[in-house]
Amino acid sequence: MRFSLLLVAIPIILIACKKDQANTSALVTGLSCSGGSFSAQATAGMAYSATATLPYSGGNGQSFPVGTALASTGVSGLTATLQAGTLTSGTGNSMYSVTGTPQSAGTASFAISFGGQSCTLSLVVNPAGGMQVPSVYSKIYGATSITFDGTFVTIKTNDQPDHKSAYYPTTHALYEAFSGATFSGVNFVINPNRIATQSMTFKIPANPTMASTHAATPLGPIGIAINGVPFFNQYAGPNQPLTNEITSFDQYWGHPQQTGMYHYHVEPKYLTTIKASKSALMGFLLDGFPVYGPWEENNSVATGLDVYHGHTHVTLDYPGGIYHYHFSDASPYLNGNGYWGTPGTVGQ
Ligand SMILES: [Zn+2]
Numbered sequence: 329m330r331f332s333l334l335l336v337a338i339p340i341i342l343i344a345c346k347k348d349q350a351n352t353s354a355l356v357t358g359l360s361c362s363g364g365s366f367s368a369q370a371t372a373g374m375a376y377s378a379t380a381t382l383p384y385s386g387g388n389g390q391s392f393p394v395g396t397a398l399a400s401t402g403v404s405g406l407t408a409t410l411q412a413g414t415l416t417s418g419t420g421n422s423m424y425s426v427t428g429t430p431q432s433a434g435t436a437s438f439a440i441s442f443g444g445q446s447c448t449l450s451l452v453v454n455p456a457g458g459m460q461v462p463s464v465y466s467k468i469y470g471a472t473s474i475t476f477d478g479t480f481v482t483i484k485t486n487d488q489p490d491h492k493s494a495y496y497p498t499t500h501a502l503y504e505a506f507s508g509a510t511f512s513g514v515n516f517v518i519n520p521n522r523i524a525t526q527s528m529t530f531k532i533p534a535n536p537t538m539a540s541t542h543a544a545t546p547l548g549p550i551g552i553a554i555n556g557v558p559f560f561n562q563y564a565g566p567n568q569p570l571t572n573e574i575t576s577f578d579q580y581w582g583h584p585q586q587t588g589m590y591h592y593h594v595e596p597k598y599l600t601t602i603k604a605s606k607s608a609l610m611g612f613l614l615d616g617f618p619v620y621g622p623w624e625e626n627n628s629v630a631t632g633l634d635v636y637h638g639h640t641h642v643t644l645d646y647p648g649g650i651y652h653y654h655f656s657d658a659s660p661y662l663n664g665n666g667y668w669g670t671p672g673t674v675g676q
């Protein structure tokens with residue numbers, strides 16, 4: 329009996345080995361649909377064309393061909409097609425071309441299967457007939473939706489940073505261990521919190537004006553970065569300087585608080601060094617005034633900032649000139665004695 333089993337097993341093993349050698353396929357160990365992003369916002373009934381970027385981990389360096397078109401479910405009318413490419417050995421991004429005309433508002437879902445892993449990628453389709461969102465807000469690529477009622481721009485986010493972090497769970501495709509020097513050269517010490525998906529809604533005035541009385545910024549979210557991560561002010565607690573918190577800033581200078589809400593108090597290093605630049609638009613405070621990196625567009629460090637940590641001049645995004653905040657290396661890092669304008673609201 330044992331002898332005959334062995335005779336059957338040997339040819340099967342030989343066939344399996346031969347197959348592996350002839351067809352080495354692209355494999356990943358992790359795929360993050362929640363860390364995915366789309367290059368454009370979708371509106372019901374309007375032709376859509378965008379690129380979706382999906383982070384993976386544990387790539388095996390193999391190449392892969394164009395995929396077949398995956399039809400959306402939930403909201404129909406869209407397809408997502410994997411673009412041909414070559415995996416990096418380790419973490420990287422896979423790209424999908426997403427096209428079509430979404431048939432209704434809601435969530436279009438794509439059942440992604442890539443490199444032996446699968447997950448569901450979701451795209452929020454905004455309702456038709458809403459007013460055209462001011463174009464500068466299209467720079468907020470990490471939002472799950474952006475709508476406009478004529479007065480306020482409403483931005484929703486899940487607050488999932490699109491960069492690696494020591495604060496993602498170790499099973500997450502964007503998890504990366506970190507040690508050594510972080511912001512301002514202090515040694516990184518991880519805090520006990522880990523990144524958790526949030527559900528946040530920012531309502532920001534589209535036409536900001538200077539307030540006659542400048543409200544102080546509260547603890548908690550005071551604005552939103554272009555990748556959908558909230559900005560916090562320069563305090564760790566009531567009248568407590570940030571000094572003791574800086575040590576827990578990760579490789580891109582953010583960290584999560586007790587409920588897992590990831591945030592930036594200082595320059596978002598991923599946006600200033602990888603995704604955009606030191607002089608680029610970083611996001612908006614709740615008062616509707618834009619936030620820029622530490623540099624002006626001529627690559628000089630911003631100077632002449634007032635006590636609210638801003639000043640007024642022309643930028644590429646605002647050819648008519650605008651009051652704007654700048655990040656700085658020293659306190660207050662982002663904003664100073666409060667909001668320059670009248671803040672909108674943020675809800676969770
Ligand atoms: Zn913090």
Ligand SMILES: [Zn+2]
Pocket residue numbers: 620624630639641652654
């Ligand atoms: Zn400036």
